[in-house]
Amino acid sequence: MNYQFQWGVLWSGQSGSWLLQGVLTTLGISALAWILAAALGILSGALRTVPWRPLRAAAVFYVEFFRNVPLLVWMFFWYFGVPPLLPRPVQDWLFNHGAEFWAGMFALGVYHGARMSEVIRSGIQSIPRTQFEASMAMGLTTFQAYRLVIVPIALRLIVPPATNESLNLLKNSSVALTISVAELTFQTRQIETYTAKAIEALTAGTLIYLVLCVSIAAVMAWVERRFRIPGLIARGG
Amino acid sequence: MSETVIEFKAVDKWFGKLHVLRAVDLAVSVGEVVVVCGPSGSGKSTLIRCVNGLEAIQGGELVVLGESITRPGVRMPALRTRVGMVFQSFNLFPHMTVLQNITLAPVRVKGLSAAEAEKTARALLERVRIPDKAAAYPANLSGGQQQRVAIARALAMQPRIMLFDEPTSALDPEMINEVLDVMTDLAKDGMTMMVVTHEMGFARRVAHRVVFMDGGSIVEEAAPEAFFAAAQSDRAREFLSKILTH
Amino acid sequence: MKRLLSMLVAVALLAAAVPVFAETTLEKIARTGTLTIGTRRGSPPFGFVNKSNEWVGFSIDLVEQAIKPVIEKKLGKPIRVEKKESTPATRIPLLTSNAVDLVAETTTDTRPRRESVDFSLTFFVTGAQFLVKKGSPIHGIQNIAGKRIATQQGSTNARILRERVPGAQLREFPDQPAAFQALAQGQVDAYTNDGIQLAGLKAKAPNPADWEIVGDFYSYEPYGMAMRKNDSDFRQVVNVGLMEAIESGKYAELYEKWFGAKGEVPYPLTPENKRFLQMQVVPK
Numbered sequence: 001m002n003y004q005f006q007w008g009v010l011w012s013g014q015s016g017s018w019l020l021q022g023v024l025t026t027l028g029i030s031a032l033a034w035i036l037a038a039a040l041g042i043l044s045g046a047l048r049t050v051p052w053r054p055l056r057a058a059a060v061f062y063v064e065f066f067r068n069v070p071l072l073v074w075m076f077f078w079y080f081g082v083p084p085l086l087p088r089p090v091q092d093w094l095f096n097h098g099a100e101f102w103a104g105m106f107a108l109g110v111y112h113g114a115r116m117s118e119v120i121r122s123g124i125q126s127i128p129r130t131q132f133e134a135s136m137a138m139g140l141t142t143f144q145a146y147r148l149v150i151v152p153i154a155l156r157l158i159v160p161p162a163t164n165e166s167l168n169l170l171k172n173s174s175v176a177l178t179i180s181v182a183e184l185t186f187q188t189r190q191i192e193t194y195t196a197k198a199i200e201a202l203t204a205g206t207l208i209y210l211v212l213c214v215s216i217a218a219v220m221a222w223v224e225r226r227f228r229i230p231g232l233i234a235r236g237g
Numbered sequence: 238m239s240e241t242v243i244e245f246k247a248v249d250k251w252f253g254k255l256h257v258l259r260a261v262d263l264a265v266s267v268g269e270v271v272v273v274c275g276p277s278g279s280g281k282s283t284l285i286r287c288v289n290g291l292e293a294i295q296g297g298e299l300v301v302l303g304e305s306i307t308r309p310g311v312r313m314p315a316l317r318t319r320v321g322m323v324f325q326s327f328n329l330f331p332h333m334t335v336l337q338n339i340t341l342a343p344v345r346v347k348g349l350s351a352a353e354a355e356k357t358a359r360a361l362l363e364r365v366r367i368p369d370k371a372a373a374y375p376a377n378l379s380g381g382q383q384q385r386v387a388i389a390r391a392l393a394m395q396p397r398i399m400l401f402d403e404p405t406s407a408l409d410p411e412m413i414n415e416v417l418d419v420m421t422d423l424a425k426d427g428m429t430m431m432v433v434t435h436e437m438g439f440a441r442r443v444a445h446r447v448v449f450m451d452g453g454s455i456v457e458e459a460a461p462e463a464f465f466a467a468a469q470s471d472r473a474r475e476f477l478s479k480i481l482t483h
Numbered sequence: 484m485k486r487l488l489s490m491l492v493a494v495a496l497l498a499a500a501v502p503v504f505a506e507t508t509l510e511k512i513a514r515t516g517t518l519t520i521g522t523r524r525g526s527p528p529f530g531f532v533n534k535s536n537e538w539v540g541f542s543i544d545l546v547e548q549a550i551k552p553v554i555e556k557k558l559g560k561p562i563r564v565e566k567k568e569s570t571p572a573t574r575i576p577l578l579t580s581n582a583v584d585l586v587a588e589t590t591t592d593t594r595p596r597r598e599s600v601d602f603s604l605t606f607f608v609t610g611a612q613f614l615v616k617k618g619s620p621i622h623g624i625q626n627i628a629g630k631r632i633a634t635q636q637g638s639t640n641a642r643i644l645r646e647r648v649p650g651a652q653l654r655e656f657p658d659q660p661a662a663f664q665a666l667a668q669g670q671v672d673a674y675t676n677d678g679i680q681l682a683g684l685k686a687k688a689p690n691p692a693d694w695e696i697v698g699d700f701y702s703y704e705p706y707g708m709a710m711r712k713n714d715s716d717f718r719q720v721v722n723v724g725l726m727e728a729i730e731s732g733k734y735a736e737l738y739e740k741w742f743g744a745k746g747e748v749p750y751p752l753t754p755e756n757k758r759f760l761q762m763q764v765v766p767k
Contacts, residue, residue: 004598004712080664088669095631095670100654133291134328138342138394139318148345149330156332177636178661180654186636189572193637196599198576229331231376 009195010204022187023208029105029183030170036109037169041116042155046146048121059117066114071175074111079103079179104176112169119161123154156229163220167213184208239266242302242398242429243288249296250283250453257283259453260297267397270430272440272461275450276476281433284450285400288431289313289320302397318346321391325403327383329375329390335362336371339390347394354393361389365419381412385419392423399423401432435480441465449473508584508710508717513558520546521569521583525659527683528747529589529607529706530566538566541741542587542708545606549733550585550724557720570658571637575599578711585708585721589680591639592707601714602707603721604763606734608756610700611640613673614666614681616693621673623698627651633662633671640675643702659684677704683748726764734760 009015040062047059066074079100083091094102127150135145155162174185182190188205192198243265250258257280265271273281286292287299290306290313299306302319329338339361340354349357362368365385367378375383384404391399401420405413417439424430424443434440440447440461447464449457451472457464468474512518522543523530530540547564555561569577569586577583578600592602613632615621621630628650634641636655644651654671656662663684666674674681678696685694708725710718728734735752742750 006598076661079670080668083670084668091669096652099670128326128328130324130326130328131330134322134324134330136314137289137291137317137320137322137324138390139314139346140342141314144345148341153330153332178657180633180656180665182655186655189636192575193571193639194595194642196575196593196596198579198599202576227332229376230374231331 005200006195006197007200009191009197009200013194015191015195015201018187018190019184019204019208022182022184022205023212025101025182026170026173026184027212029101029108029176029181030173032105033108033112033173034166034169036105037112037116037165040110040113041120042151044113044117045120045124045154046151048117049124049150050142050146063114063117066111067118071107071111071172072178074107075104075175075179078107078110100176100180104173104179104181108169108173108176112165112172115168116162116165119158119165120151120154122161123158124150126157127153153229156224156227159220159224159227163217166216166220170212170216171209239268241265241300242267243431244300245284245287245297246299247297248287248294248299250280250287250292250294257453258287258294261453261455263448263455263458265398265429265431267429268427269446270424270428270432270444271446271448272444273431273433273448273450274435274437274440274476274480275456279450280453281450282402285322285402285431285433288398288400289317289322291322314346318342318394319396320398320400321394321396322400323384323387323391323402323404325406327375327380327387327407329383329386331375333374334371335367335373335375335378335386338375338386339393342390343393357393358389361392362386364392364422365389366415379412380408381415384408384412384416388416388419388423398429398431401430401434403433403435405434405436437465437477437481449476451476508714509554509558509720511581512554512562512584513560516560517563517565518546518551518554518585519565519567519583521567521574521577521586521588523570523588524568526589526680527687528741529679529683530587531683531747533747541607541737542589544737544740545725545728545734546585546587546708548737549728550721553720553724553727571635572657574709578709581711584717585710587708589677589706590709591677591704593639596709599712600709601712601718602709603718604725605705605707605760606725607679607706608759609677609679609704609706611643611675611702611704612678612681612696612698612700613675614663614684615673615695615697616666617695619672619695619697621697624648624701627673630673631671633665633674635659635662635676638676639704640677640702644675647701663688679748679750682750686748729760729764 044059044062047055050056082103083094083099131153132145132150135149140148173183176183177186184205188201191201241264245261245263248258248261261284273284275281283292287294288301294307301316304311304316306316333341336355336358339358340351343349343354343357344351359368359371362371365388367382367385370378370382378386404420405416408416413436417436420432420439421443444461446458447461448455449464456470457468457473465477468477522540524532524538528540529542532538543566551562551564567577567583569583569588574586574588574590578586592605613621613623621627624647628648631652631654632644633654633656634644636657641653641655644653654665656665659680662674665671678700681696685691685696688694708721710721738752739746741747742752
């Protein structure tokens, strides 16, 4: 009952092109979801600190509602729950044009936006309140103060935890296989189905995720150095 | 009689249950330099923070540059472009260079072109005597230099009134004078100024009037010579004895 | 980076070295007193959770009533059968990692799979068809081009469709309930799986009459029980158990229980399938 390793299955047949497609899909869904998550995270994270209660309450609701329900449930929600609200022809059009991908992207983006929101809120709250007052005192509106001063400072402070969240997002994109998105994990399983070589396929998937994560961490480390606030001690260097 | 630019009329201010300004009446004329002093917790910082609406008031009326800022619907950002403020903790934006700090509001609020704003900014840096620091980041400046940039930043909006909230309290002693000198120049040029400070030398030399506050009320206001020579109230005398002999 | 690389190499070597601990499956069962099987919770009637919340099914009955007695006789002591959930994606790793000893669910015996695991005799024969809403324009593999077809991840059907009808839009779901949900809501136009699985799904649907199973078998799906490779003593007892059941009528009795007119999923045994099963039984 020795397991016979056959690493050749990874480059024989279609395995290579499947893995490549899987990587591209994973990167595509993660990149779009990341943009959505960053936008929602910045918006709701900022709203949680504004001096107006109804906006704060709305942001708190968004964060608590979305981050406290498992991602898998959100995948099903966006794929099975949302389309029936649309007219039938629209549904059919969507189902013929990659509804799975978009549902997965929204699930991932909205869920991680709620988590990103907490990171950004903590970044904003670590900025002395007097920075906000100084912005207001020179005639900026609240919106301008956030856009030009508060958020840019906060974003520079939160690169390390945001890196962490970004890596989580990338890895969580594999949950989209439950709604038929052919991303990297899906493709490694597919290779396993065709070749019955589980360990080889899993190892390939693991290594690719590792490379992707290390690359993202490297890019984020560069961003951190490039945009660090002078005078604050840079990490890594 | 010259034009009144700031007028407190029976202004009341609470922080929750704490009554921090009690029926304050005060008028400041154009070109006047008013030093506000008093023990900590006397409400002096709160007083000047009301002038540009950083603190809302709960009673009375406050008229700034002919506009009642307690009236509903008043556009505070527009008012604030005409009232500059300098803080104890400088509050330069750490992610921007000195030049960017100074040009931010002129470009974003007044709609000046970047070139115009930069020209003004460089002139102001000249005026606060650090023309060579335009490209530096705040963290690379000394406290005194940072505070002078903060003054230049406020002046860039060409305000009619300047508020100073303990501008030298966070500075090392050797840097205090470089900031006070800039403020003195400004006063000589005829700027209307309200200055919260413990620098009694500055008050004596530059102020037209000294306002002494305690417990949320204005206890005494007088010309500096009169105030320092013969304060009327016991509280003011006690305060002066502490601050001048320490 | 260099350190990372050497760490990875170490992990890979370790993984390669694990199977050194060589214990045959029968030795393991003798030591633990337990036969651990991997089976399904949602594939009626092979393995599923019934209305009284019991985990039952045809595959499970075959293990408990046909194979277990033979193992007990061979070992000379009673054993228990323990069930673990397995899915198309996990069943082979479950076996190779020793988490289960026998996969008894709905695994199609294929040549590539035989390179990783060993299979018992074929205990059930079916083929892939389509489940559609009544009145659907889909009547079989001939008219699925351009249509959205749900398949189950890890099944052989997707592979066949991809080769034979490249124009079909495949949507692959990890389990039957998700695939059926997608069919019910219109995300897909048809769900393809082994005919018997579709029959089970239809029988358990809220309104079975709304659904139709269409098309000729476009694949041959002989179900076998999977075991770790190169353990012929264990495979022998599993096969003997199945042969004795076919011979004695036990198999027919269980088939009737699950697939008979009153069974969970009515699916009569065709004469040629019956003959095929009997032909697998080698002489005593």
